[in-house]
Structure formats: C-alpha cells, structure tokens
Amino acid sequence: MSEKEFQKSMVIKLGNLVVNDNFKKIYPEYNIEKIIKIYSELYKQEGDRDYD
Numbered sequence: 673m674s675e676k677e678f679q680k681s682m683v684i685k686l687g688n689l690v691v692n693d694n695f696k697k698i699y700p701e702y703n704i705e706k707i708i709k710i711y712s713e714l715y716k717q718e719g720d721r722d723y724d
Contacts, residue, residue: 683711 673681687707695702 679715680708683708 687704
C-alpha cells in the first residue's frame with residue numbers, strides 16, 4: 673500500500689468515526705467525501721503532494 677493509499681484509508685476510518693448521526697445533525701452538509709476533499713486541500717498546501 674502506498675503512502676497516499678494509507679493516508680486516504682486513515683482519513684476514511686477516522687472520518688467514519690466522526691461523521692456519525694449526531695455530527696450529521698449539526699453539520700448536514702458534511703460527509704466522508706467532503707472531509708476527504710478538505711483534508712486533500714490541506715495536505716496539498718503543506719506538502720505540495722497530490723492526495724486525491
């Protein structure tokens with residue numbers, strides 16, 4: 673597994689823990705895909721490497 677694949681799998685695992693029913697009630701506009709996109713943008717800013 674590449675570093676990029678590992679990081680994406682970790683974001684998905686952690687995101688699934690965070691994006692539960694209570695989270696969705698408070699932030700209905702967020703889902704795991706949006707969280708991955710946000711992380712991807714932050715990662716690109718920090719490391720100039722593509723995460724997607």
